[in-house]
Amino acid sequence: xxxxxEKRSALIIGAGIYGLITAKSLLCDSxxxxxxxxxxxxxxxxxxxxxxxxxxxxxxxxxPLLTYEIPxxxxxxELRKAGSHVNAQDVNSYLKAYAERFDLTSRIRxxxxxEDVSWDTRHSMWVVRCQEATRAFTKDFxxxxxxTGLYHSSHNPLSKSQTSQFNGHIWHSSDISNPAVQRTxxxxxxxxxxxxxxxxxDLATLxxxxxxxxxxxxxxxxxxxxxxxPHWLAPRRIFQNSVSFEKVLFSRFVNAWxxxxxxxxxxxxxxAETAVGQWLTRQIFRFIAYDFITSNGQQDLPQTIPHHSxxxxxxxxxxxxxxxxxxxxxxxxIEVCEGSIDMLQDHTARLKNKHGETRxxxxxxxxxxxxxxxxxxxxxxxxxxxxxxxxLNPTVAFVAxxxxxxxxxxxxxxxxxxxxxxxxxxxx
Numbered sequence: 001x002x003x004x005x006e007k008r009s010a011l012i013i014g015a016g017i018y019g020l021i022t023a024k025s026l027l028c029d030s031x032x033x034x035x036x037x038x039x040x041x042x043x044x045x046x047x048x049x050x051x052x053x054x055x056x057x058x059x060x061x062x063x064p065l066l067t068y069e070i071p072x073x074x075x076x077x078e079l080r081k082a083g084s085h086v087n088a089q090d091v092n093s094y095l096k097a098y099a100e101r102f103d104l105t106s107r108i109r110x111x112x113x114x115e116d117v118s119w120d121t122r123h124s125m126w127v128v129r130c131q132e133a134t135r136a137f138t139k140d141f142x143x144x145x146x147x148t149g150l151y152h153s154s155h156n157p158l159s160k161s162q163t164s165q166f167n168g169h170i171w172h173s174s175d176i177s178n179p180a181v182q183r184t185x186x187x188x189x190x191x192x193x194x195x196x197x198x199x200x201x202d203l204a205t206l207x208x209x210x211x212x213x214x215x216x217x218x219x220x221x222x223x224x225x226x227x228x229x230p231h232w233l234a235p236r237r238i239f240q241n242s243v244s245f246e247k248v249l250f251s252r253f254v255n256a257w258x259x260x261x262x263x264x265x266x267x268x269x270x271x272a273e274t275a276v277g278q279w280l281t282r283q284i285f286r287f288i289a290y291d292f293i294t295s296n297g298q299q300d301l302p303q304t305i306p307h308h309s310x311x312x313x314x315x316x317x318x319x320x321x322x323x324x325x326x327x328x329x330x331x332x333x334i335e336v337c338e339g340s341i342d343m344l345q346d347h348t349a350r351l352k353n354k355h356g357e358t359r360x361x362x363x364x365x366x367x368x369x370x371x372x373x374x375x376x377x378x379x380x381x382x383x384x385x386x387x388x389x390x391x392l393n394p395t396v397a398f399v400a401x402x403x404x405x406x407x408x409x410x411x412x413x414x415x416x417x418x419x420x421x422x423x424x425x426x427x428x
Contacts, residue, residue, distance in 0.1 A: 010037045016151075016386070022145050027102065029402060042112065056088070060202075060322075064246040126141045147386045168344070168366065172368045176203060193225050208328045223328075223334045230303070232319070286310075298326065
């Protein structure tokens with residue numbers, strides 16, 4: 001079935017936070033440039049990773065609340081406290097309120113998966129082939145914004161040869177919201193969690209504390225947390241619990257020491273290019289790193305302390321410590337294994353540590369908290385929003401949505417391809 005296009009019609013693929021912000025921008029901030037704006041969402045609920053059927057107990061934002069807020073649309077007053085992290089149910093409610101406030105919900109086609117996108121040269125339109133519930137259809141659009149984000153297609157780092165003889169269950173972190181999966185984990189004897197990110201720590205803590213529902217009286221499973229290296233854990237309050245973390249991290253003072261200005265101004269030149277500036281920068285970050293460790297109380301847990309510098313973590317690999325995680329490591333309910341999975345067989349996992357030594361542990365369930373695959377590439381009148389990780393995701397989404405809107409309307413122009421290629425090679 002072919003649905004006739006609207007003149008200058010925009011399709012947003014994905015109804016997560018990036019998709020909703022982009023749709024609002026195209027609708028409300030671009031005048032009457034677009035005659036229609038639609039959102040196709042493969043799930044049955046909006047919110048992306050914060051959709052009702054993807055969240056689980058204990059899931060919160062990695063970023064503090066005041067940095068995970070859409071500009072111009074604050075959270076309810078009772079939630080807006082410095083240092084707090086929003087639980088998943090509140091994020092879901094917040095995004096639904098945003099969608100209702102800007103009349104986005106009625107524009108979403110749920111359970112609608114985009115199967116193919118092709119360019120019609122004759123009519124200068126995008127032909128989008130979709131599967132909606134039990135029917136297939138195609139529809140033309142003049143512009144498309146892909147907002148499927150970084151959390152769209154789950155990543156499995158284990159090969160078939162590593163798992164073919166395994167008789168237990170292998171889950172991805174995106175499966176854990178399923179009540180049946182949680183009951184299976186709750187009845188488990190031993191669980192291996194792979195990953196060092198926020199989801200891995202959340203899920204290891206959830207299982208180790210026995211918070212997965214079970215139909216039988218059962219002690220919490222033994223948990224092995226396997227990662228190649230630990231990430232820096234951000235305490236909720238720093239400087240010996242005297243000030244909330246985000247008040248310092250997102251201050252002008254700290255940002256002044258990040259050498260991301262190209263070419264550097266005079267101040268950044270002094271910091272980044274002179275011996276005195278480099279020494280002073282190292283001392284500041286060394287002090288902050290020490291304070292993070294002591295504020296978290298990690299001094300007696302060397303297996304949780306990163307070997308890489310704190311400054312490297314500011315590019316994104318910085319996670320807030322889930323409540324109870326370090327206590328579980330300290331009392332042995334979570335055993336940290338710095339290394340990788342070598343083989344899964346029967347109901348065991350063969351682990352290889354960073355020195356190449358192997359050992360076999362029990363494992364009747366394995367959770368892959370190993371992230372997602374990233375595959376889309378921009379082309380013609382397609383824009384992408386949501387593929388650059390940031391500690392300020394809503395703000396980045398907001399700014400990018402306005403850039404996309406202005407680009408589609410011809411207010412701003414893309415740089416020449418050679419400049420884009422040069423910038424891409426530098427960022428890689």
